[in-house]
Amino acid sequence: MSDRTPTRSAEPLMEEEKQSETGAATPALGSLAIDVHEASHADTTTHETVFDLHDVNVYYGQTLAVADVSLEIYKNQITAMIGPSGCGKSTIVRSLNRMNDSVGSFRLTGECLYHGNDLYATGVDPVEVRRRIGMVFQRPNPFPKSIYDNIAWAPRMLGMKANLDERVEQALRGASLWDEVKDRLKTSALGMSGGQQQRLCIARSIAIEPDVLLLDEPCSALDPISTAAIEDLMQVLKKQYTLVIVTHNMQQAARVAERTAFFSLDVSNGQRKGVLVEYDETTKIFTRPADKRTEDYVTGRFG
């Protein structure tokens, strides 16, 4: 088991990418993709592994929030994380792009591999990690800027300024938003509906061509029609990206995800900690779960 300074280093991968970015207005994502592919230790007969977690424990201060999580997440699939509130779903998904680094008391042990590279290795730049592994949050959080500038912000920051109009259009098309907003790109994003704002946030994430999109309860603030639009969009996005979604909505997991991880709360010796109970194909989790706790949860007997 390792703490946040594992012996394995992902530095060469990250360094190579930085060089390619500084050398060209548009980052050489193609060469990066080759590195990623070669670094992968995939089950090539079936799926390519994107994330491979081994015995991951997450602590906030002295409190063990979620324990012994081991799972693999596969490329171009939607993986759902379900379970009762407080069992560590968000903690795990936020650990996948080092979003928890800003929490002073956060500590992770175990191995969190991304295409075979330890995300928590010395020398890995969290900003680079978040560029490749984008995140969409529960509440849409557009910047108080125009629709165009929301999308163009990150590419500008990263020096991806060539063909910016085209990049903005592609991102909006990718998020199924272009036709709705193409005539008002210079108007404030805050004037959009909640569902449009959430798709804008997805467009903002994909504008910098990530590899993975993490979605932390992306529909919980949306009405059913906007929720359906996001679910449809996820089916399109998975052709190009790998998606991980935290959802409190079991039906949503059943509708959208190829694989589902069920987390629960384990209470022993007065201590509560999140545990990964079962991880499998979604159909199996919902129709033939191996663990009684999963069965109780998906049949509504608990939680």
Ligand code: ADP
């Ligand atoms: P879920 O997403 O399943 O609702 P979380 O990952 O949000 O669960 O929380 C898991 C546990 O970690 C909870 O006990 C929660 O209180 C705790 N926790 C989450 N974030 C923090 C934080 N920033 N600081 C301290 N404890 C936290």
